[in-house]
Every structure is written in structure tokens, then in C-alpha cells.
Amino acid sequence: MTQTLPPLNVPFILAAVLIQFPLMIIFPLALGWWIRRRFGVSWGVFGAGVLTFIGSQVVHLPLNYALGLLGGGRGVALWPLPFVALAAGLSAGVCEEGARWIVLRFFLKRARGWRPALQFGAGHGGGEAIIFGLLALTSFISMIALRSLGGAALGVTPEAAEQVRAAQTAYWASPWYLPIVGGGERLFAIAIQIALTQVVMLSFTRKQIGYLAAAIGLHALVDAWAVWAMPTLGIAAVEGGVALLTAGALWLIWRLREAPLGAPAPLPAAPAPTAAELAPRVLSPEELARRAEESRYE
Numbered sequence: 001m002t003q004t005l006p007p008l009n010v011p012f013i014l015a016a017v018l019i020q021f022p023l024m025i026i027f028p029l030a031l032g033w034w035i036r037r038r039f040g041v042s043w044g045v046f047g048a049g050v051l052t053f054i055g056s057q058v059v060h061l062p063l064n065y066a067l068g069l070l071g072g073g074r075g076v077a078l079w080p081l082p083f084v085a086l087a088a089g090l091s092a093g094v095c096e097e098g099a100r101w102i103v104l105r106f107f108l109k110r111a112r113g114w115r116p117a118l119q120f121g122a123g124h125g126g127g128e129a130i131i132f133g134l135l136a137l138t139s140f141i142s143m144i145a146l147r148s149l150g151g152a153a154l155g156v157t158p159e160a161a162e163q164v165r166a167a168q169t170a171y172w173a174s175p176w177y178l179p180i181v182g183g184g185e186r187l188f189a190i191a192i193q194i195a196l197t198q199v200v201m202l203s204f205t206r207k208q209i210g211y212l213a214a215a216i217g218l219h220a221l222v223d224a225w226a227v228w229a230m231p232t233l234g235i236a237a238v239e240g241g242v243a244l245l246t247a248g249a250l251w252l253i254w255r256l257r258e259a260p261l262g263a264p265a266p267l268p269a270a271p272a273p274t275a276a277e278l279a280p281r282v283l284s285p286e287e288l289a290r291r292a293e294e295s296r297y298e
Helices: 010-039 043-067 081-106 114-149 158-172 178-205 210-233 235-255 285-294
Strands: none
Touching: 010 043, 010 114, 010 178, 043 081, 043 114, 081 114, 081 178, 081 210, 114 158, 114 178, 178 210, 178 235, 210 235
């Protein structure tokens, strides 16, 4: 039986075109441009961040499949939800923070400090946002095209055409605010990725590998919260918790900031003179005679 498609979800379309796609695709590039202009960190560091995210997924996705986190119905996916969430968080933390550390250690040896970490993290989080944004845009265009052409234009079997129509029905019945949530979520992720990059950078500037472990733990916390809270508390609780974590990330970025380039180092304050130092000195006759002798020929 052929299903009737719901009417075009105009608020959904407007939210996607005006908010979601600009936030996910344009904003990361604008952020990289601003960091380049404001702090003088090259686009190469931004690009390295993008490639670092892609490289981390080359390991992360197969690892999740091996653990059973992808594919479902086996392995870790059969564990209680809190342990599934912890495994998913650690998988993401180890792969992404490990990739960040490797790139900084072996390929960006001269990129040290708060400013390069800002651009490197913007590239990592921005690359992730752009990839997801392009995928969302592709789905959006496909659904618009399928609505106009119909499933029969695909040349598939009637059963497959009905499956396509069911997917269209679910897509156009989505809440209008869902694109806004998706775009906002990417903003949160970019801020968190920049903060995590700052923590990894500390393992080089302060020469303490423990900061890498801290970054892995913080990354695992964020992802584990999302995995656990989504089926337990719902999307509003997930985004609310991530918003709080984002506020903490922004505070950490600000807290670790460096002094502006060219700012003179503050001079140490001179100690105030004591009363004894300010009191007039009484010179002995010998001292008066010595000073008179020294100044005779001046």
C-alpha cells in the first residue's frame, strides 16, 4: 500500500538552510579565518587538525566495529548501558586524543603554546562539523529530489520504493527544531575539541604526559554522557549536559590563554623602604674627613 507523504515541513527547511548548514559548514571556516587573522596561526595548522580528525576515525570506526559498538547485537553492545557508554567514551578518547598527541609529537613539532592549540583544535572540531554538515546537506538535497521525482524514478522494486517512501515520511515528519539542535551541537563540539587540544598541548609545554591521560578522560566523559543519557533521559538532557560541559571547556580555554603578543612582562614591584632606611644618618668624624678628601679635586 502506497503511503502518502506529509506536506513539506517548511519550518524544518528554514531551520536547516538558515541555521544548521551555516553553523556546520561556514562557521568552522570563519573561526579558522578569525584565528588566523587575530593570532597569526596559519591555515596549515587548521588543516592538520582536519586531517587529524579524519585519521583518528580510520582507527576509531574499525575499533568500534570490533568491539561491537557498531553493527550491534554483539560484543560490548550486549553489556549494561553504563558500561557501553564508558567503552564508547574511552574508544573515542583514546583514538582522538592519541591522534592529536601523535601529530603534535611527530609532525607539528614547532606548534607549541595556546595559540597553535586554538587553531589545531578548531581544525579538528571544525573538520568534524563540516563532514557532518555535508552529510546532512546531501540527505536534505536527496529528500527534496526524491519528493519531486518519486521513488519510481530510481528504477527499484516496488518494495524498495516503499522503503524509500517510508524514509521520506520519517524525514519530513521530523521536529522543526531538530536542525537547530544539530547545528548547536556542532558548536558545543568545536569548543570542547579546542579545550581538549589545549590539555594535550600541556603535555608538551609542561612536559607531563599525564595531561594526555587527562584529555582522554575528559573526552570519555563527554561521549559517555551522550551515550548514556540519550536513551535514559532524552535529547534535552543530553544537550543540556553537553552545554554545561561546553561552558567548562570555554572557561578552560580562557584560563589557559597566553598574554597578547608584544605585551611587556610586568616588572617586579620594588620593596617599600623601611623607616630605618629613611632615617637621617649621622656620619662619624672619620667618614666626614674621608669624603672631604675624596671631593678635594672634583
